[in-house]
Amino acid sequence: MPPIVSIENLSKVYASGLHALKDVNLAIDKGEIFALLGPNGAGKSTLINTVCGIVTPSSGTIRVGGHDNRSDYRAARRMIGLVPQELTTDAFEKVWDTVSFSRGLFGLGKNPDHIERVLKDLSLYEKRDNRIMQLSGGMKRRVLIAKALAHEPQVLFLDEPTAGVDVELRQDMWRLVRRLRDQGVTVILTTHYIEEAEEMADRVGVIRKGEIILVEDKVELMRKLGKKQLTLHLAEPLAALPESLAGYALHLGPGGREIVYTYDTQRERTGITRLLTDLAAAGIGFTDLDTQQSSLEEIFVDLVRGHTGAAP
Amino acid sequence: MNLPAVLAIYRFEMARFWRTALQSIVAPVIATSLYFVVFGAAIGARVQTVDGIPYGAFIVPGLIMLSLLTQSISNAAFGIYFPRFAGTIYELLSAPIAPFEVVLGYVGAAATKSIFIGLVILATAALFVPLHIEHPFWMVAFLLLTAVTFSLFGFVIGLWADGFEKLQLVPLLIVTPLTFLGGSFYSIEMLPPFWHAVSLANPVVYLVSAFRWAFFGKGDVAVGVSIAVTFGFLALCLGLVTWIFRTGYRLKS
Numbered sequence A: 001m002p003p004i005v006s007i008e009n010l011s012k013v014y015a016s017g018l019h020a021l022k023d024v025n026l027a028i029d030k031g032e033i034f035a036l037l038g039p040n041g042a043g044k045s046t047l048i049n050t051v052c053g054i055v056t057p058s059s060g061t062i063r064v065g066g067h068d069n070r071s072d073y074r075a076a077r078r079m080i081g082l083v084p085q086e087l088t089t090d091a092f093e094k095v096w097d098t099v100s101f102s103r104g105l106f107g108l109g110k111n112p113d114h115i116e117r118v119l120k121d122l123s124l125y126e127k128r129d130n131r132i133m134q135l136s137g138g139m140k141r142r143v144l145i146a147k148a149l150a151h152e153p154q155v156l157f158l159d160e161p162t163a164g165v166d167v168e169l170r171q172d173m174w175r176l177v178r179r180l181r182d183q184g185v186t187v188i189l190t191t192h193y194i195e196e197a198e199e200m201a202d203r204v205g206v207i208r209k210g211e212i213i214l215v216e217d218k219v220e221l222m223r224k225l226g227k228k229q230l231t232l233h234l235a236e237p238l239a240a241l242p243e244s245l246a247g248y249a250l251h252l253g254p255g256g257r258e259i260v261y262t263y264d265t266q267r268e269r270t271g272i273t274r275l276l277t278d279l280a281a282a283g284i285g286f287t288d289l290d291t292q293q294s295s296l297e298e299i300f301v302d303l304v305r306g307h308t309g310a311a312p
Numbered sequence B: 001m002n003l004p005a006v007l008a009i010y011r012f013e014m015a016r017f018w019r020t021a022l023q024s025i026v027a028p029v030i031a032t033s034l035y036f037v038v039f040g041a042a043i044g045a046r047v048q049t050v051d052g053i054p055y056g057a058f059i060v061p062g063l064i065m066l067s068l069l070t071q072s073i074s075n076a077a078f079g080i081y082f083p084r085f086a087g088t089i090y091e092l093l094s095a096p097i098a099p100f101e102v103v104l105g106y107v108g109a110a111a112t113k114s115i116f117i118g119l120v121i122l123a124t125a126a127l128f129v130p131l132h133i134e135h136p137f138w139m140v141a142f143l144l145l146t147a148v149t150f151s152l153f154g155f156v157i158g159l160w161a162d163g164f165e166k167l168q169l170v171p172l173l174i175v176t177p178l179t180f181l182g183g184s185f186y187s188i189e190m191l192p193p194f195w196h197a198v199s200l201a202n203p204v205v206y207l208v209s210a211f212r213w214a215f216f217g218k219g220d221v222a223v224g225v226s227i228a229v230t231f232g233f234l235a236l237c238l239g240l241v242t243w244i245f246r247t248g249y250r251l252k253s
């Protein structure tokens, strides 16, 4: 199946001379949830805005559903819904009117049933006759999402949808995104909450200084780049690790009560069996053991610091 | 053609107009009444007729033009400037709309509003002086043409302005003086030759003159020249708008 969004050799140099995107290539599959991660100023919003037609690219091509986003912009844009990063709403309009307005802009006739459904999904229906300025920040964020969904887009861009949003709304949002995905909508989101990407995304892309440095299936990424740690809770505290275990990447925990073994899940052999045998030979007994996997957050921090390879 | 989008923009803008109906309609009515009291009563008492037209009636076309110009410019300028200022322009830029359709929505709404106000002023004026319109068809045609042309001009200003001061600057410093000096309240025939010649460089003279011709059958300059000048200005504004959208000037980064 061809990608629903395909970005080829995309570069953007702002009038200030700033090189915000450098030869970006990216293909988004239909129906996936794609999380774009990167530190502040990495170019996430620039990338999204370029696809949506708000920023003019310096070079490269963008296709949405096979339509070039410049020569065939009507067809391309009709497929896209955008929730921008900034909370930019009208003030005096009523919620219902502003959402209907968005539907009109995208060339569709009135459909009160659809608007009603969208507002209900976002718990906005009771507020439909309120002026936007009377709403709280989180509610305004919902209005922006409702506007983006008013024309039944097939590709939804969410630029930091959960910034400054409380736990409840965040979970509402996650539910909504999953429901959209179930309906076949492709979702591309940026976020600074890594646990959000970990929770939601099918695939993860990392952008740094305008360059995509990695695109990977989330599970695969966590398996590949994730370190695993085995912690052994010792029966007797140890003063120091015996010489015979020097060949392992071991670390003696506080009070000498635990040994932490870090290993790479990608290796053919983890070395655990051999370690346990050697421990027994050294006369070290343990009462309990557990393993932990590094989170996407740790992987991410490693990546943007410049380590692109697997951890040691 | 994305007609629903044009209608959506048009309705949005008209809703803004009705929301502020009090100031949109009442203000011009009061201003017009004041003009009649000041100019009509004070000056009209000394100047009986101009060109054989009672002074009170003589100033009606100019009064309507004055409002038509300022209202068209400020409505259209504010209409497009505000989304740029508030950031809601992102929606226009990411929607499947051609620039032409955006212009149609905003300029159409701004022209509608100013024509409406022009008619309100006409009705107010009719309460003060007996009015007879010689060429009603042309009166309406000039009303339309002027409203559209200057709404387009206002749209350009709204795109160009990067602050609220600039938004006010052009109407306040250029258009209002040009209108006052454009023969709204006098015939430029009354001026000494030098100032008469200078006045001919003022585009508003042609608008007022043509409009006055539609009312009374005579103007300061030939109607054909007036129409040509107005269309020339319309073409200039259209060219500017086209250039702005083609280059993304002040719209996109």
Ligand SMILES: Nc1ncnc2c1ncn2[C@@H]1O[C@H](COP(=O)(O)OP(=O)(O)OP(=O)(O)O)[C@@H](O)[C@H]1O
Pocket (backbone or CB within 6 Å): A014, A015, A016, A018, A020, A038, A039, A040, A041, A042, A043, A044, A045, A046, A047, A085, B253
């Ligand atoms: N209109 C503009 N003109 C000039 N430079 C810009 C413009 N918009 C963004 N930039 C610059 O481009 C770079 C990328 O910005 P962008 O907003 O895309 O980052 P981001 O990844 O979305 O960051 P954040 O996480 O803070 O939202 C930044 O260095 C920013 O300063």
Ligand SMILES: [Mg+2]
Pocket (backbone or CB within 6 Å): A044, A045, A046, A085, A159
């Ligand atoms: Mg951003």
